[in-house]
Amino acid sequence: MTMSRFTVPALIVVAVVLPLATGNTYLHHLLVLWMLFSLLALSLNIIIGYIGELSFGHAAFFGIGAYTTAILGMHFGLPGIFGLFVAAAMAGLFGLVIGYASLRIEGPQFAILTLGFGSIIYTTTNYWVDVTRGPMGISNIAPLGVGGFFEFTTAIEYYYLALFLVAGFGYCCHALMQSRTGRSFIAVRENASLAASLGINVFRTKLLAFVVATAVAGVAGAIFAPYLTVVTPEVMSLHYMVAIIIMVIVGGRGTIAGPILGALIYVGILELLRATGPLRMVIFAGLMTLSVIYLPGGLISILKRKIHIGGGVTDQPPKPEAKQ
Amino acid sequence: MDIETILLIQQIMNGLVNGMTYVLIATGLTLVFGVLHIINFAHGEFYMLGAFFTFFASKLLGLDYVTAGILATVAVASLGIVANRFFFWPLRREHEFTLLLSSLGLALLLTNGGELIFGADPKYISSPFADGIVAMGPMILTQQRILIFGVGALMLLLLYFFIQKTTMGKMMRATAQDAEGAALTGVDIRRVYTVTFVLACGLAALAGALVGPTAMIYPTVGSWAVLKGFIVVVLGGLGSIVGALIGGLTLGVVEALVGGYISLGFAQAVGFAIIIVVLLWRPNGLFGVARRAG
Amino acid sequence: MTSLSVNTLTKKFGGLTAVSDVDFEIGPGEILGIIGPNGAGKTTLFNMLAGSMEPTSGTVYFRGENITGLRADEVARRGVARTFQITSLFPSLSALDNVRSATYRTKRTGWIASMFRTAAYRAEEDEVNRDAMDALDFCELAHHAHYNAQELSYGEQRRLEIAIALASKPALLLLDEPAAGMNPEEGQRLVGMIRNIRDRGTSVLLVEHHMRVVMGVCDRVVVLDHGVKIAEGAPTEVANDPEVIRVYLGREAVSA
Numbered sequence: 001m002t003m004s005r006f007t008v009p010a011l012i013v014v015a016v017v018l019p020l021a022t023g024n025t026y027l028h029h030l031l032v033l034w035m036l037f038s039l040l041a042l043s044l045n046i047i048i049g050y051i052g053e054l055s056f057g058h059a060a061f062f063g064i065g066a067y068t069t070a071i072l073g074m075h076f077g078l079p080g081i082f083g084l085f086v087a088a089a090m091a092g093l094f095g096l097v098i099g100y101a102s103l104r105i106e107g108p109q110f111a112i113l114t115l116g117f118g119s120i121i122y123t124t125t126n127y128w129v130d131v132t133r134g135p136m137g138i139s140n141i142a143p144l145g146v147g148g149f150f151e152f153t154t155a156i157e158y159y160y161l162a163l164f165l166v167a168g169f170g171y172c173c174h175a176l177m178q179s180r181t182g183r184s185f186i187a188v189r190e191n192a193s194l195a196a197s198l199g200i201n202v203f204r205t206k207l208l209a210f211v212v213a214t215a216v217a218g219v220a221g222a223i224f225a226p227y228l229t230v231v232t233p234e235v236m237s238l239h240y241m242v243a244i245i246i247m248v249i250v251g252g253r254g255t256i257a258g259p260i261l262g263a264l265i266y267v268g269i270l271e272l273l274r275a276t277g278p279l280r281m282v283i284f285a286g287l288m289t290l291s292v293i294y295l296p297g298g299l300i301s302i303l304k305r306k307i308h309i310g311g312g313v314t315d316q317p318p319k320p321e322a323k324q
Numbered sequence: 325m326d327i328e329t330i331l332l333i334q335q336i337m338n339g340l341v342n343g344m345t346y347v348l349i350a351t352g353l354t355l356v357f358g359v360l361h362i363i364n365f366a367h368g369e370f371y372m373l374g375a376f377f378t379f380f381a382s383k384l385l386g387l388d389y390v391t392a393g394i395l396a397t398v399a400v401a402s403l404g405i406v407a408n409r410f411f412f413w414p415l416r417r418e419h420e421f422t423l424l425l426s427s428l429g430l431a432l433l434l435t436n437g438g439e440l441i442f443g444a445d446p447k448y449i450s451s452p453f454a455d456g457i458v459a460m461g462p463m464i465l466t467q468q469r470i471l472i473f474g475v476g477a478l479m480l481l482l483l484y485f486f487i488q489k490t491t492m493g494k495m496m497r498a499t500a501q502d503a504e505g506a507a508l509t510g511v512d513i514r515r516v517y518t519v520t521f522v523l524a525c526g527l528a529a530l531a532g533a534l535v536g537p538t539a540m541i542y543p544t545v546g547s548w549a550v551l552k553g554f555i556v557v558v559l560g561g562l563g564s565i566v567g568a569l570i571g572g573l574t575l576g577v578v579e580a581l582v583g584g585y586i587s588l589g590f591a592q593a594v595g596f597a598i599i600i601v602v603l604l605w606r607p608n609g610l611f612g613v614a615r616r617a618g
Numbered sequence: 619m620t621s622l623s624v625n626t627l628t629k630k631f632g633g634l635t636a637v638s639d640v641d642f643e644i645g646p647g648e649i650l651g652i653i654g655p656n657g658a659g660k661t662t663l664f665n666m667l668a669g670s671m672e673p674t675s676g677t678v679y680f681r682g683e684n685i686t687g688l689r690a691d692e693v694a695r696r697g698v699a700r701t702f703q704i705t706s707l708f709p710s711l712s713a714l715d716n717v718r719s720a721t722y723r724t725k726r727t728g729w730i731a732s733m734f735r736t737a738a739y740r741a742e743e744d745e746v747n748r749d750a751m752d753a754l755d756f757c758e759l760a761h762h763a764h765y766n767a768q769e770l771s772y773g774e775q776r777r778l779e780i781a782i783a784l785a786s787k788p789a790l791l792l793l794d795e796p797a798a799g800m801n802p803e804e805g806q807r808l809v810g811m812i813r814n815i816r817d818r819g820t821s822v823l824l825v826e827h828h829m830r831v832v833m834g835v836c837d838r839v840v841v842l843d844h845g846v847k848i849a850e851g852a853p854t855e856v857a858n859d860p861e862v863i864r865v866y867l868g869r870e871a872v873s874a
Contacts, residue, residue, distance in 0.1 A: 108420075109608070109609070112558045115596070116600050126589070279440065281439075285436060
C-alpha cells in the first residue's frame, strides 16, 4: 500500500461530511473537541516530535489563549475573530519568554522546568481573582464573531472553523518538514552538536519551534473558550498537561496524522468507556499503557510500516542489547 | 525569646519534618533516574499505596501501627518487582518518551484503581504517636513528626551504606555510569533493575506510612507526591542522593516559611519558583553532574 | 590570503595549561596535519578552532576575519566544517537526509517559501538534492543514499560524516582523527579522499594519531607536546626532527 495523492483530500472530504451524517448535537460536540484537541496536539508535536523535547507546560498556553479571548470579551466587548490573533500573540509572547528562559536546558530538566512554569501560570490564574475571577472562571463568554456579519454559535460551525485550522496547520507542518527550516528542526532533534557544526543555531531553532507551538496552542484555547462560553483554570491543570502528551505520543510523535489520530482516540475512547462507569479511567489507563508498550512509535506506526507520512520518527531497530 | 522568634523556629522545624518526607519520596525517584535513567511518573502512587496499605492492615487485620507500616512497606516494595517486570524492564531499550508514558499509564492505573478499590473519600491512619507531644522549650512537635524525621534519617544512612558498601550497591553504581559497560563486566542488569525498583517503591511506601497519620490520605495523593519529588530531584540534581536530601529539606523549610508568612496557596507554587531560579543558575541542579551525551 | 591563522592560542583549565601559545597558519588549498602523543592538547586545540570551546587567550582568524570565541554554529556559518572524533551522524535518518540537512548553510529559503511552493523554493530544493547527491557520490555512498545512517558499516559511517561536512561547501574542513578505528585499506581510501577534497579548493586541517595518514597526505605538519608546538614543517623534516623523535620514542615510531 502506498499513500496515494488522493488519501489526504479524501480524508478531508470525510471530515467535512462527518457532522452532516448525524443530527445528534452531542456527537457534534465531540467532533469539536476532537478538532480542537487535534490542533493542540499538532502544536505540541512541533516540540515533542520535531525538536525532540518534552514540554509539560503546553496546557498553560492553551489556557492563556482561552483567557485572552475571555478577558478581551469581558472588558473590551466583542473582540471577534481577531481575538484569535491576539490570543496567538499573547500565548506566543509567553512562549517566547518561557522558551528563552528554559530552552538552554534539555532533557528531563527541561520537562520539569516547563512543568514548573505551567504550574505557576495555573496557580496565578487561580489566585489573581481581579483579572481571572479565580477558580470560578469566566462565564458567559461571547461567541466568536466576524465583524458583526457572522457569529459562530452552533457546534457544527465551530467544528468547521477548527477543521479549517487543523487542515491549514497540518499543511504548514507538512511544508515545514519539506523545508530547510524543518530539516534544521530534525537535525537538532537527532544530534544537536552535529547540527551546530553545520551552522544551525540550536537555541534559536528550538525557540522558533517553541514559539510557533505555543502560539498555535493559544489559538486552540481562543476557540475553546467562546465555544464552551466558559473557562476555568482547570484547562491548565495537570490533567490537561498530561492529556495532550498522551495524544501526541499514543498517536505517533513526529507525524502529522499521529496527533490527530491521538486526539480522536483520546476523545473517542473516553466517550465509549463512559458505559463502564467507575472502571472508565482504569480501562483507559490500561489501554494506553498497552498501546505504548506494543506500539512505541504510536498508533500511526501500524500504518507507517507501509506508508511514510511526512518526516516522522522512523521505526528504529532495537539497539544492541547489553549482554547479560 | 519573643513570640516572633519562637514562631519562626517552629515554622522551620515543621518545614524540616515536611522536608524529610520529601526527601524520602525524592530519594526513590532519584535512585531510579540515577541508576536506570527512567523518569518514573508513577512513583507517587507507591507513596499512596504505602499509606493505604498501612490503613487497611491496621483496620482489617487489626495490626498495630508499626507492624502495619512495616508490612505495607514490604508489600509495596514487592509490588515494585511487578511494576518493573511489566512497565519498565520490557521497554528498557525504547525512547525515553515511551518509558515516561508507560510510567504515566501505570500512575493513572494505580490512581484510578485506588479510587475504585479504596473509595475516593479521605481516610485517617491512626497512630499511637499522633497525639503525643514533645516539647523542646517553647517549641512543640508531635511524636509522629519526630518519628518521621528519625526514621527518614536512618533510612538515608542505611541506603548510603547499601550503595557504598555492598556488592549490589557497587553494581548499581556501575550501571548508573554505563549500563552497557556494566553488563559486559558481568553485572546482572536485570537484578539491578529489580533491586532499584524495590528500594525506590519501598522508600516511597515508607514515606506514605509515616506521613499518613499526620494528614488525610486519598487515592489522588500520588500526583502531589510525585510533583514534590520531581521538584526536589531537579533542585538537588537528577540522580544525586545528597542532592535529594538537601533539596528536600530546603523545599520543606521554604514552603513552611512562605505558607506561614505569605500565603498557603502560593506555598504550593514556590517549589516551582525555586527550581526555575536554580536551574537557570545551575542547569543540572545543585548537586547534579552533567548528563551523559546520547 | 591565508585560510586560517592561529596566533598565541592558549587554553587553561584551572591551573593546567592544555594548549600554550600555539601559532600556525593554513594557506588556501593546503593540507595541514596536527600530531602529537596522547594528552598533547590536539583535541583542545581542535575544539577551540571549531568553536566548541572558548580559548583563554590568543586569536583565530579565518579568511581575515576574527572568529575567536565564536559559537560552533557561527564558525560553521562562515564556512568551516568539522567532523567528530566519535562518529556523529543523524542516526535514524537516511544517508541522503543526513547530507540534505547539511546543505543548511548555503541555502536561504525557509518555511514560508515552502508553504507557498515559490519558484525560489523549488529551485533551491533541486539544488539541495543535487548538492546532497554530489557529496554522497564524492564519498562513494550514492548507492546507499536511502539506507538509514545507523544501518551503514563503520567505514561507511565515517565516510558519511565527511559527506555531511562537504555538503556544507566549506572553505576549510577540520577533521578530528578521521582514521580512528579504520583498517589500512580504509585509511588509504581516506588519504585519497582528502587529496580530492583539497583538489576541489578546500583547505584541510587534520588532527590525527595515525602517522601513515598524516605523512601520506599532509603538506605540512605541526607537532604538539604538552600543549606546546615543538616542531613544524614538511612531513619528512618533522619525522627527522630530534625533538619529535624524542617525544615519540617508545610510543609509536614516526615512520610507522
